[in-house]
Amino acid sequence: MTAIKPYAALALQIAARSVERLPDRAAASAQMIAMIEExxxxxxxxxxxIQQYGGSPVRLAVLPEYFLTSYPGRISIPDFAEKAALDIDGPEYAALGKVASAQNLFLAGNAYERDPHFPGIYFQTSFVVAPSGEVVLRYRRLNSMFAPTPHDVWSKYLDIYGLDGVFxxxxxxxxxxxxxxxEEILYPEIARAHALRGxxxxxxxxxxxxxxxxTPKQIAKRARAFENIAYVVSANTAGIEGTAMPMASADGNSIVIDYKGNPxxxxxxxxTxxxxxxxxxxxxxxxxRKPGMTNFLARQRLELFAPVYGGEAPQPANSLIEDGVVKIPxxxxxxxxxxQVIDRLSKEGLI
Structure with a gap:
């Protein structure tokens, strides 16, 4: 591989800004565009x-989760999709692309996003925008408690995007x-699947x-780094503006971790x-590329675990597909x- 000169990565800790109290999509989009400019x-x-401080040029910047909208709260799924979820080719991504291009960096973040293949719902999407202004990575969250995921429409999602679109x-x-x-940082399988794909x-x-x-997440970030020999650049919110929740309830501990698990x-x-x-x-x-006990990737014996992972999964796929049609939950x-999953696992004596 071509040698890469060391560069600075930045986890920019900023406050998320809720759209909950805004009247409609036009107002929400205007607030999001203004925030991107800020x-x-x-x-x-x-x-x-950072460069004046003696650092390298910043080539990678990571923004917090749902920084443009905050979480949906109890807004219904179709209403939030209509009001606040980004379009794949929408003006918000174009504005993010201008920032990445103007500053010659890769800009990563997270937003709720609509997909024309799945009308009425949204996916939580982590993205990377290249200095060209193009979105070069679009990952949809696979494990969520109160929102649709690709796994909930699994058969249709795979038909459209394949495994390359999942990981x-x-x-x-x-x-x-x-x-x-x-919270997917708490699930080692997700990071490992990405690492096994390079x-x-x-x-x-x-x-x-x-x-x-x-915290569990702080411990998990270090674990995901050393077990996959990978860097972790983790950006947290600096609070959430515009909700009834106390401002600083989700604040602090943005972190950069090296491939040995060291902050x-x-x-x-x-x-900040x-x-x-x-x-x-x-x-x-x-x-x-070094042989040894700490080369955890090279020492993987995946066949050992395939029978266990290939069995009946605790969380079922396609929970939002009924008679071949995606239903709005x-x-x-x-x-x-x-x-239902907990009840079944309990009856089977597994928990």
Whole structure:
């Protein structure tokens, strides 16, 4: 592989901005476009300071989970899709592309997104926009508690996008990028599937409770890094504006972790650029090619686990497909499915 000069990656910790109280889609889109413009200014100022501080040029910036809209709350799924979910070719992505192009960096983030193949619902999507302005990676969250996922429409989703669309890896000039959404950092299978397809850097957009204590997500970020010999660049929100929830409930601990699981930089609460660090892809690739006990990727024996994973899954696929048609769920659908799963596993003596 071509050598890659070390560069800075930045987890930009900014407040998410809710659209809950806005009257319609026009108002929501206007707020989102304005916020993207603000992000461009903050990102440029941050990148300049990082270089003045003695850092490398910023070539990768990661934004938090649902930074443009906040979470849907109890807004119905079709209503939120209509009001706030982005279109694949919509003006919000065009605005993000202008920021990435103007600052010559790869811009990663997370948003709710509509798909013309699945009208009436949305997917939570992690994306990467290249310096060309093009979206080069679009990953839809696979494990969510209260929102539709590709697994809920699995047979149709696979027919349209194939496995490459389920576990996409963008092979770029700064390394091979893959996305992990929010609490999915707690599921080792998702990161491992990306790593087995070549991912070297996990961009992780999150909105989580920050703490000086070791939270499950903070522990998991380090584990996903060293077990896959991959960098993790994780951006958390700096609170959520425009909701009834206390502002700083999801704030702090944005972090950059190296391929050995060591934190390189971590943010305190508040809007800040302080979670930045140089990534050395050449060192990562050297590590992956060394034989030894710590080369966890090369030592994988996947056949051992295939029979277990190939059995009946706890969470069923296609929960939103009925007689071949995608149905629009209410918010409680996903809770009912989980209750059924727990009941079945209990009756089988598995939990």
């Amino acid at each position: 992000i461009g200014v903050k990102l440029r100022a941050s990148a300049i300071f 996409p890896v963008a092979k770029t000039e700064i390394g091979n990028l893959a996305a992990i959404a929010s 991912a070297e850097i996990f961009v992780h957009s999150s909105s989580e409770i920050g703490s000086p204590l070791a 390189l930089a971590e943010s305190s609460p508040g809007e 650029f302080t979670a930045f660090a140089d990534l050395d892809l050449n060192a990562l690739r050297t590590q992956r 209410d918010r409680d659908h996903f809770l009912r499915v989980q209750e």
